[in-house]
Amino acid sequence: MKRYLSLLVALASGLFAFGQKTFSLQSPDGALRLDVANEATGQLRYSLTYKNKPVLLPGTLGITLKEPNVNLSLFRITANTTSTHDASWQPVWGEWASIRDRHYELRLGLEDLGDQHLRVDVVFRLFNEGLGFRYEFPAQAALQHFVVASENTQFHLAGDHNAFWIPGDFDSNEYPYHRTRLSAVDAWADSTHSEIGVKSIIGKDYVQTPLMLKSDDGLYINIHEAALVNYPAMDLAVNKSNNTLQSVLVPDAVGNAAYLQAPAHTPWRTIIVSDKATEVLASTKMILNLNEPTKLKSTAFIRPQKFVGVWWEMHVGKSSWDYAATQSASTLVAHGHHGANTPNVKRYIDFAAKHGIPGVLVEGWNVGWEDWYGKWKENVFDFVTPYPDFNVKELQAYAKKKGVKLIMHHETSGSVTNYERWMDTAYRFMKQHGYDAVKTGYVGRIIPRGEHHDGQWMVNHYVRVAEKTGRYGIMVDMHEPTRPTGLHRTYPNWLASEAARGNEFNAWSVGNPPAHETILPFTRLMGGPMDYTPGIFEIKMSAYDPKKKEQVHTTLAKQLALYVTMYSPLQMAADLPENYEKHLDAFQFIKDVPTDWDDTRYLAAEPGEYLLVARKAKGRNAWFLGAISNEKPRSVEADLSFLGPGAYIATIYRDADDAHWQNNPKAYKIETMTVTSATKLPLKLAAGGGCAISIVPKSKK
Numbered sequence: 001m002k003r004y005l006s007l008l009v010a011l012a013s014g015l016f017a018f019g020q021k022t023f024s025l026q027s028p029d030g031a032l033r034l035d036v037a038n039e040a041t042g043q044l045r046y047s048l049t050y051k052n053k054p055v056l057l058p059g060t061l062g063i064t065l066k067e068p069n070v071n072l073s074l075f076r077i078t079a080n081t082t083s084t085h086d087a088s089w090q091p092v093w094g095e096w097a098s099i100r101d102r103h104y105e106l107r108l109g110l111e112d113l114g115d116q117h118l119r120v121d122v123v124f125r126l127f128n129e130g131l132g133f134r135y136e137f138p139a140q141a142a143l144q145h146f147v148v149a150s151e152n153t154q155f156h157l158a159g160d161h162n163a164f165w166i167p168g169d170f171d172s173n174e175y176p177y178h179r180t181r182l183s184a185v186d187a188w189a190d191s192t193h194s195e196i197g198v199k200s201i202i203g204k205d206y207v208q209t210p211l212m213l214k215s216d217d218g219l220y221i222n223i224h225e226a227a228l229v230n231y232p233a234m235d236l237a238v239n240k241s242n243n244t245l246q247s248v249l250v251p252d253a254v255g256n257a258a259y260l261q262a263p264a265h266t267p268w269r270t271i272i273v274s275d276k277a278t279e280v281l282a283s284t285k286m287i288l289n290l291n292e293p294t295k296l297k298s299t300a301f302i303r304p305q306k307f308v309g310v311w312w313e314m315h316v317g318k319s320s321w322d323y324a325a326t327q328s329a330s331t332l333v334a335h336g337h338h339g340a341n342t343p344n345v346k347r348y349i350d351f352a353a354k355h356g357i358p359g360v361l362v363e364g365w366n367v368g369w370e371d372w373y374g375k376w377k378e379n380v381f382d383f384v385t386p387y388p389d390f391n392v393k394e395l396q397a398y399a400k401k402k403g404v405k406l407i408m409h410h411e412t413s414g415s416v417t418n419y420e421r422w423m424d425t426a427y428r429f430m431k432q433h434g435y436d437a438v439k440t441g442y443v444g445r446i447i448p449r450g451e452h453h454d455g456q457w458m459v460n461h462y463v464r465v466a467e468k469t470g471r472y473g474i475m476v477d478m479h480e481p482t483r484p485t486g487l488h489r490t491y492p493n494w495l496a497s498e499a500a501r502g503n504e505f506n507a508w509s510v511g512n513p514p515a516h517e518t519i520l521p522f523t524r525l526m527g528g529p530m531d532y533t534p535g536i537f538e539i540k541m542s543a544y545d546p547k548k549k550e551q552v553h554t555t556l557a558k559q560l561a562l563y564v565t566m567y568s569p570l571q572m573a574a575d576l577p578e579n580y581e582k583h584l585d586a587f588q589f590i591k592d593v594p595t596d597w598d599d600t601r602y603l604a605a606e607p608g609e610y611l612l613v614a615r616k617a618k619g620r621n622a623w624f625l626g627a628i629s630n631e632k633p634r635s636v637e638a639d640l641s642f643l644g645p646g647a648y649i650a651t652i653y654r655d656a657d658d659a660h661w662q663n664n665p666k667a668y669k670i671e672t673m674t675v676t677s678a679t680k681l682p683l684k685l686a687a688g689g690g691c692a693i694s695i696v697p698k699s700k701k
Contacts, residue, residue, distance in 0.1 A: 021077060022035060022037045028126075028128055031128065033050075034124055035047045041074065042075055042076060044122070060153070066147040066148070066256060067145075074113040076113060077108055082106055084103075084105070088100045097597075099289065102128070107124075110122060118142055119138055130270060131270070145260075152247070161243075162216075163207070163212070164212040165208070170202065170453070171454065174505070175193060185205055185238050187201050195509035197374070198453070203237075207235065221273050224287070225269055225485050226290035227291045230456065230463075231266055234248065235249075235250070236248060272526070284525070284527075287527060295467070299493070301493070305569075306570075308360055310339045311361055314339050321369045322335075323367070349402050351580075358404065359404065362408075362409060363439075366381055366384070367387055368382070376445050381411060382422060396434045407438065420464070423468055424468070427472040438477070439478075441479045441480055442481060458481075470491055477497070480498060481497050486528060495529065502532050503533045504533060507541060508550060513631065518606075521566070533572045534559050553661055555690060556666045560589045561626035564614075565611050597618055600616075610627070610629045611626075611628050613626050622694065627690055627691040629689055635684050638681040639680050643676065647676055653670050654683070654691045655667065655684070655690070660687050665688070681693075
């Protein structure tokens with residue numbers, strides 16, 4: 001430890017030149033170098049290099065306050081300290097059984113050069129994977145309650161990089177990804193996406209995080225944030241003239257960003273860097289390490305799992321969420337297409353029990369679905385009153401008899417104040433009737449009116465839901481929240497979120513292009529698991545209505561592979577039971593694939609092109625591989641050197657030779673072969689295709 005501290009002191013010592021004070025810090029492996037300069041003017045700038053290649057050129061740091069009215073941008077450094085950290089911790093669930101947190105830290109104590117001499121610290125943590133930094137406001141007489149107007153953080157890129165982006169938007173992240181140079185960003189091109197319920201695009205030159213970039217000299221750069229608590233989400237303004245990204249905070253109803261009380265701090269701003277795409281995907285560990293350990297008193301109730309549900313049938317038009325054709329006062333007149341009826345739910349319970357699926361989600365079970373969408377109504381749902389054809393007690397007993405757990409659905413309709421009034425009552429109702437998990441939804445404009453999905457008020461609401469469900473022993477899956485930032489470490493009952501364009505868009509819109517699932521792991525999934533709802537076997541919607549042209553933009557084999565490549569501890573087998581019954585041989589992979597892992601190996605990847613992942617099942621010697629491609633057919637090789645000694649049986653679910661996501665999506669083959677750690681397995685992926693493999697030890701007779 002003394003040697004590490006001596007190294008840090010040498011690296012972070014202040015150097016003076018022409019009135020400028022500089023500090024430098026290197027990552028534990030020496031590949032990354034951070035330089036921070038306090039210029040003679042008082043301006044604070046930071047830069048970052050990777051293996052002597054520029055990642056970030058000098059960019060500004062600072063925050064503008066509204067109350068008190070001061071721009072914290074010119075400072076003198078009053079203190080600097082360095083420290084090291086090297087420890088491991090075990091997540092409740094995840095991609096790895098153990099995660100190492102090794103970083104070097106530089107803390108700069110700053111004093112504003114203005115009349116009020118406000119104090120703020122900037123804390124930098126440099127990992128082998130990248131950099132995290134945040135602003136901290138210590139307790140001080142001149143700064144107690146204060147209002148943040150904006151944040152002046154810059155990410156000054158070294159070039160006009162290739163970018164994988166969606167528009168900067170205060171309310172939605174449900175856009176398909178663009179792949180352009182930064183200089184070609186045009187967020188207004190997405191204003192035509194009428195299938196997105198609520199859009200608040202900031203302007204033409206704005207993008208969201210996580211932002212994935214690739215430089216011409218082969219660096220992969222990911223910009224995001226970690227531990228988003230009591231603060232608005234960060235978007236980025238693109239300055240095309242100098243390749244600078246400027247932080248943009250989501251405002252509240254009166255235009256302010258955040259209301260804080262010292263001591264306080266911002267989320268961590270994160271920059272992940274590597275010259276290997278596979279290492280970027282594994283760097284989600286850094287995001288987790290910047291979050292606090294679990295705050296739950298008990299995690300025994302948390303169970304990663306698969307589930308089926310009354311859900312996809314509504315998206316394809318077979319049934320509906322609402323019960324009534326007309327409504328007069330409290331009288332409901334049934335239209336006969338309501339999906340969440342007792343016999344239909346029992347059908348899903350039977351299917352789940354037969355195939356060892358632990359959970360059944362039921363949407364549309366509660367009154368209020370008739371006229372809520374787009375109305376900005378305050379009181380829509382009470383979360384405890386079922387429709388007349390949904391027998392809560394009967395289904396509770398039936399599910400218990402079958403060894404299956406029902407999953408509750410709470411659609412808030414964006415009326416979050418109403419949901420907060422009902423939460424305790426709703427969660428007590430859940431526990432009384434045997435529900436241990438809830439899927440929440442935030443479709444629509446937010447109430448309190450004028451607030452955004454990604455503003456401070458809503459960010460705090462999502463945390464309140466995680467905290468409260470945790471106290472009740474309930475797992476939660478949030479839809480339409482802000483994008484995750486690693487808070488599932490702190491609240492491991494927060495199993496998953498949507499927070500991106502999910503599989504459902506394939507049922508009733510232009511859908512998701514074949515490259516979509518090859519981009520999401522480099523963008524949305526950097527902050528946490530996604531409830532993407534894979535497993536669609538009936539690819540073309542014309543199967544439900546000959547007039548429909550919509551379809552899922554993958555092959556069936558790729559839908560299987562998504563259970564490995566799209567990490568989540570909560571995975572839905574999203575299609576209808578009758579569609580799985582037609583392909584039980586392929587459904588076997590969904591039954592077999594775990595939702596919790598001891599190890600993950602990213603074997604090959606390129607954002608927007610392809611992905612090959614291997615994962616080791618929790619607590620047993622079994623591996624599962626997933627490989628996916630974009631719209632192009634390709635061949636990849638799976639090096640199985642991660643296997644232990646001995647022989648294994650590999651069951652391969654692959655695209656048939658003539659498979660194609662558009663022309664022949666349901667063509668697949670299932671093969672078995674003996675493999676060892678010396679095997680290099682060639683995989684042929686169709687256009688929009690994939691391959692899923694289970695590998696288990698060969699039994700000895």
